[in-house]
Amino acid sequence: MRETYDVVVIGGGAAGLGGALALARARRSVLVVDDGRPRNAPAGHVHNYLTREGTPPAELLAIGREEVAGYGGEIVTGRAESATRQQEGFLVELADGRAVRARRLLVTTGLLDELPDLPGLAERWGRDVLHCPYCHGWEVRDRRIGILATGPLALHHAQLWRQWSPHVTFLANGTAPDGQEAERLAARGIAVVQGSVAGLEIDDDALTGARLASGEVVGLDAVVVTPRFTARSGVLESLGLKPADLEVNGHVVATQIPADPTGATSVPGVWAAGNVTNAMAQVITSAGAGLTAGAMINADLVEEDARRALEDYRSRAGTTTADAGEA
Template structure:
């Protein structure tokens, strides 16, 4: 049993969590970051659209962040949180292995999991030439033969975005709702529509070379865009009274998230969230900004509590 009590425990050591921890440590708060070591962007080669760090490998960006947090006295431990509950004066957090730590406030930045369409081979190439975001990876596949896998209504929107990056974009209708005649007419000049269910992908020399239809036909492609289901890593926080809810876009459920207000405060007093666990669409730089913002609100909250006890 660890009787150390921190001002704030940050659960999740990605961009949001480290930015929040840095902000708190610089405000002279005792802060502990618990990181399970499973960053969402681990398969990606580089982080993009992060001003001043464009093209930095994800692991390098996290290493820089950890060093900055540590330089201001913040603590970082590797571990998996198995439970979190309300306790006297704040919260108790238990880690796999039995360690328990306490804090006055919690900042949850556990991110999300990308649940990919059930097509063989996608998982192994996700973040390389199987993609989902034009702003994360679009430049890297510019002018290539790009396929977009239709599994839900969002696929057509992705096809539009990637058609800005290449003149050779195919939309595989697959299991998605069939495009209307109006959609076909509007997009037909920039996008080619291919009917038939997608059965798999073709890879040669560690590169995507094509998309295989159930008919056996292989359509040559160099990159394939997919629509994952974005699932918040939130199961362990049900004991706090926090549960992820579904998010809909265009009448389609795209994932789950933990709701919060603009400050990052959740429905549980003293528990804040930032990053992809609450904002499914935020990129790395946005997640980092959200972590900073939530940390500032936590610090203010703690100051108000401290002042109440001043005599």
Template sequence: MSETNQRYDVVVIGGGAAGLSGALALARARRSVLVIDAGSPRNAPASHAHNYLGREGIPPLELLAIGRAEAAEYGADIVRGEVVSAEKLAGGFRVARADGGVVEARRLLVTTGIVDELPPVEGVAERWGNEVLHCPYCHGWEVRDRPVGVLALSPMAVHQALLWRQWTDDVVLFRHEQADFGDEEYEQLAARGISVVDGTVEGLEVADDRLFGVRLAGGTVIPREAVVVQPRFTARSAVLESLGLVPTEMVMGEHVVGSYIAADPAGATDVPGVWVAGNVANLMEQVVGAAAAGLKAASMINMDLVTEDTRRAVDARRAPFSAEAERQVTERVLGDRRHGLQETR
């Protein structure tokens, strides 16, 4: 069906793993579904997605293409566009796009994800998703047994270094501009054979389209083939904020690492009729987890709609009987009045 002047059961905002998984489940439940996707998936720079059972190593964009085809096969409409705001209506929502398009929905599933805000170190943004990494479960195997550097950009730096040590015994922690570590932390690093390098990191050394070292202030270059950084994970929450939802800060080790939209375990937010799934609700979610969250939210949305449909059906069923009962009461009252008049005569 066309999205023009259409009121859908569900509009899904965001066409990543969570959004497409939710759209697929809802379309299979015979719901009218529209997916509006801005076309900027977070994992686009990565060459492969991992830990997705049955799809291990698939390129992220290929996974999304398959997901779009599967959802469309069951009748979901999928369009490219940016949603700028949503408005609560009686019985649903109005969704506005940047191109001026407007569509209405009974329920919303928002899966807009997060933005990785990278540190301002030369070369980090350019090599992000290639040799500049943050998740060992996503990329650790690919850099196993290779020299890895961890930039101490947050209080989680020692934790990161110890974690990445699982994949390689050649880990260097660059203290950068962080305060000195505690004695216990130094002991842990030494016990695991992790070197600590003092000095500010000036940038990454790149040649022939590949990373080969970390450059310190003063020009010293420490050879590394992969570098780990800690981005700030910021929820893409503009649409949700237009509905009155406020992002919540996520704190790890007394350090704010990002923001997310709070929801119950099934993705229901504090705004009735609005669900969230994927990274916008869980900063640590990987692709397979995001897909699972989309499915869970979709099942709850469908049940919510079933409840509403049932209530409406019951009201409609009762309406004729109510009208007939009212007619009978009216006739009885009128009959009593006529009978009373006859007696007084």
């Protein structure tokens, strides 16, 4: 690690590496600080990523790191704790005591999936406990899918996952769909199982069903839950940025850091991209957002470089801004 970089990227997932690649190719000095906790680590493969369909997440990151390093970008393992503004940019402090300066920051720290507290659920997360049909629907097509009513979007998910399988069961888990919703479920052949879910049944390292409090076991091949998506926003909050609630159909489902379409936040010199600012973004979306933010950061630095060069040019020429205007 050198003392100062043009840009420090905090977070080395798809968004961070996408931004770092754009910046490194723009001949910027770039450091990526990554704590090695990718959100999609439990998943077997990345999907809906054009030309990379089915790539294991770790392999995709390894390819991205190699590409960034190939253009001179640096990557270091560590956890950024905070960032503070200084006269010439920012000071980023790492958990191990190291610190590094940057003219600009790109924060791509992602989010945390807060799962329901149910025995066996966390262990199967990303394997046969799922949440996104676009990420996993094809892999469980025509299988027995249980929709666990743990959030306000459970009924919506039951209808959505019905696109991938005719064998969808709504696990009411102590709730009761109203008359209209029950009719909608019945119309599409979605069975409703009453009773609270006590845990998951696992046999030979595979999900086999959901166990109700009554002891009954509902045979299933996959269980769908709705996590609470919480932005990993500690570094951004140290700069005064606060996460905002994301509402879907009037229900809060996530927190995320507000940013404009380019990733620029309300703090000058700080950009954010990926799930930390867009909780619904998939891997390819996050990579694209990182690229956009990287290009905008470079453009911002070009403007600063041009201003500084002009000031230096006029100083060496013995002219002032006013003199140049009169000329």
